[in-house]
Amino acid sequence: MPPKKTILRDAAPYLPELTLDCVILSFHEDRLKVLLLRWKGTQEWSLPGGPIQRNEAVDAAANRILKERTGLDDIFLQQFHVFGEVERYNREEIRHKLKHLIDPDKWYERAVSVGYYALVDYTKVTPTPDAYTEQCAWWDVQHTPALLFDHNHIIHVARQALRTQLSWQPIGYNLLPEQFTLPELQRLYEAILGKTLDPRNFQRKMLSLGILERLAERRRGGAHKSPYLYRFKKEQYELKLKEGNLFFT
Amino acid sequence: MPPKKTILRDAAPYLPELTLDCVILSFHEDRLKVLLLRWKGTQEWSLPGGPIQRNEAVDAAANRILKERTGLDDIFLQQFHVFGEVERYNREEIRHKLKHLIDPDKWYERAVSVGYYALVDYTKVTPTPDAYTEQCAWWDVQHTPALLFDHNHIIHVARQALRTQLSWQPIGYNLLPEQFTLPELQRLYEAILGKTLDPRNFQRKMLSLGILERLAERRRGGAHKSPYLYRFKKEQYELKLKEGNLFFT
DNA sequence: GCAAAAGTGTTACTTATACACCCATGG
DNA sequence: CCATGGGTGTATAAGTAACACTTTTGC
Missing domain, CATH: 3.90.79.10 (Nucleoside Triphosphate Pyrophosphohydrolase)
Structure with a gap:
C-alpha cells in the first residue's frame, strides 16, 4: 500500500x-x-x-x-x-x-x-x-x-x-473496414510508404502471409471488373503477430 | 518568453x-x-x-x-x-x-x-x-x-x-573497442540474438555491408590461428545509417 | 464500343542457407 | 604433436523484382 x-x-x-x-x-x-x-x-x-x-x-x-x-x-x-x-x-x-x-x-x-x-x-x-x-x-x-x-x-x-x-506487422487490420479489396489494401500501403507497388507482387506477398480470406462476393460499382472482397482471418493474424513472423518488405 | x-x-x-x-x-x-x-x-x-x-x-x-x-x-x-x-x-x-x-x-x-x-x-x-x-x-x-x-x-x-x-543498425560500433576481430563481433551478435550463427555466412553478410576495414595486424595470444583485426569505417557507417539501408537479418 | 481498373504468370536476379576442411598458433 | 579456434567456398533454395495483356463492368 x-x-x-x-x-x-x-x-x-x-x-x-x-x-x-x-x-x-x-x-x-x-x-x-x-x-x-x-x-x-x-x-x-x-x-x-x-x-x-x-x-x-x-x-x-x-x-x-x-x-x-x-x-x-x-x-x-x-x-x-x-x-x-x-x-x-x-x-x-x-x-x-x-x-x-x-x-x-x-x-x-x-x-x-x-x-x-x-x-x-x-x-x-x-x-x-x-x-x-x-x-x-x-x-x-x-x-x-x-x-x-x-x-x-x-x-x-x-x-x-x-x-x-x-515491415513487422501488417496494418490493414486496423485501418480498413471488415471487408475490403486487395487494390484498396494496396493503396493503403502505397499511402503509408509513399510509393507505388506492383499489383502482382503485392497480391502474391500479401496472400502468402496466410492471413487473408477471399469472400464469394465482389465489390460492385465501378465501370470495370469487380474486385473480390477479402477479410482478415483473425486467429491466424493474431497468431503470426505473436510469433513475430509477419514481415512485409 | x-x-x-x-x-x-x-x-x-x-x-x-x-x-x-x-x-x-x-x-x-x-x-x-x-x-x-x-x-x-x-x-x-x-x-x-x-x-x-x-x-x-x-x-x-x-x-x-x-x-x-x-x-x-x-x-x-x-x-x-x-x-x-x-x-x-x-x-x-x-x-x-x-x-x-x-x-x-x-x-x-x-x-x-x-x-x-x-x-x-x-x-x-x-x-x-x-x-x-x-x-x-x-x-x-x-x-x-x-x-x-x-x-x-x-x-x-x-x-x-x-x-x-x-536488424536496422549494426551495433558493434558502440559496443566494441576500436579494433576487434570478426569472431568477437559474431559472439556479440550471438549474445544479443541468443542463438549461434554460421561463421562463413556471418562474415560474408557483415563484410558485404561495406562498413568494416581489415587491418594488417592480427590479434595474437590464443593457441590457434591469429584472427584479423577490423575497425569500422566511420564515414561509410554513418552514411549508410542515415540512408537507412543497413540491414542485418 | 469504349474507358477504367482488376486479375493474373513467368523469368531473371538477388539473397539466404546449409555445410566441412585446412591452417596457424601456443603450449 | 596436438588441441584450439580462425579462415574460407560452393551448391541449393527461397525470395524479390521486373514486366504486359486480357477480363469485367458501367455508361
Whole structure:
C-alpha cells in the first residue's frame, strides 16, 4: 500500500508535467487522414491529447482520449516517441493564441509528451471535440495546416515510425473496414510508404502471409471488373503477430 | 518568453512525476553485461537513472546519467519505452528497503519512467556510483539479481527492443573497442540474438555491408590461428545509417 | 464500343542457407 | 604433436523484382 499522506502535488488531479498526444490515422478515398481539433473561437488546430490523470496508466489515458474523440474502444494504439525537449514550441505564442481558453496559472509550463499513434477504421469514427475545441475533423495527412504546439513535428515522427513498423506487422487490420479489396489494401500501403507497388507482387506477398480470406462476393460499382472482397482471418493474424513472423518488405 | 510568475511546482528543481532509467549494456568475455548500482547500506541493486531537471531535455538527462555513471560522452543512447503504469512496483516495499536513504515526502509517489538503452565499450567505462549508492558494477545480463523497482522488467523490454533494432543498425560500433576481430563481433551478435550463427555466412553478410576495414595486424595470444583485426569505417557507417539501408537479418 | 481498373504468370536476379576442411598458433 | 579456434567456398533454395495483356463492368 502506498502511504496515506497528502502532500501538495497530490492535490492536482493530473500529472502536471506530462501529457500525451495521439496521432489518429485513418484511410479514406485513397488518402491517409489524421484527426485534428479546432480550438474554440479560433482557426487553430492541434492533435487530440491532454494530461494524464494521477491514478491512470499512460496507455489507459491514450485509450481514453481515443475513445472520447472517436467513440472507438480496443484499438491498435502504439507509443512511438517521447517528446522531451525543454522548448518544444513557442509557449508565448500559444499563450497568446489560446489566452481566452486557458488558465495561465495552469498552462504554459514545460511539459513532456508521450506520442501515440492509432490506426482506425474511418467509417466507424464519430469525430468529437473536447472541452476546449469546437470542431473535430479528418485532414489529409499530406495537407494539414500549421498546427499548434509541435504537432506538425509529432505527426512527422509518427509517420516515420509507422513506416518502420509496417515491415513487422501488417496494418490493414486496423485501418480498413471488415471487408475490403486487395487494390484498396494496396493503396493503403502505397499511402503509408509513399510509393507505388506492383499489383502482382503485392497480391502474391500479401496472400502468402496466410492471413487473408477471399469472400464469394465482389465489390460492385465501378465501370470495370469487380474486385473480390477479402477479410482478415483473425486467429491466424493474431497468431503470426505473436510469433513475430509477419514481415512485409 | 515564458511567464515570470512562480507557482509552487516551479520551485522543485526536478519534474516530480517523471524519471528515466538507463539500461547500459556492454560486452565482455563473450557475455552481455549491464551496469547496476548497489544502494548504500543494502544489498539491493537497481538500474542507473533518476529524475529530470526542470530545464533539461529528457535526452539530455539520459546523457547526463550515462556520463556520470560511466565517464562516457557522445554515446549511442536510445529511448525504447515509456513505463507508465500506475503501480509499476510495490512502493511500500521500496519505502521499507530504502527508508534510511530517502525522504518520504519526496519519494514513493507515482512516477512515469522513460527507458533508454545505451551500448558502450566495456574497456572505456569507469563505473561510478551516485549519491544514493555505494557500488556500481557490471552484471551478466542473464544473471542479474532481483532488482529494485520494476527494473528486471525494464531490462527485459530493453533487450527485446535491442533485438528488433539489430536488424536496422549494426551495433558493434558502440559496443566494441576500436579494433576487434570478426569472431568477437559474431559472439556479440550471438549474445544479443541468443542463438549461434554460421561463421562463413556471418562474415560474408557483415563484410558485404561495406562498413568494416581489415587491418594488417592480427590479434595474437590464443593457441590457434591469429584472427584479423577490423575497425569500422566511420564515414561509410554513418552514411549508410542515415540512408537507412543497413540491414542485418 | 469504349474507358477504367482488376486479375493474373513467368523469368531473371538477388539473397539466404546449409555445410566441412585446412591452417596457424601456443603450449 | 596436438588441441584450439580462425579462415574460407560452393551448391541449393527461397525470395524479390521486373514486366504486359486480357477480363469485367458501367455508361
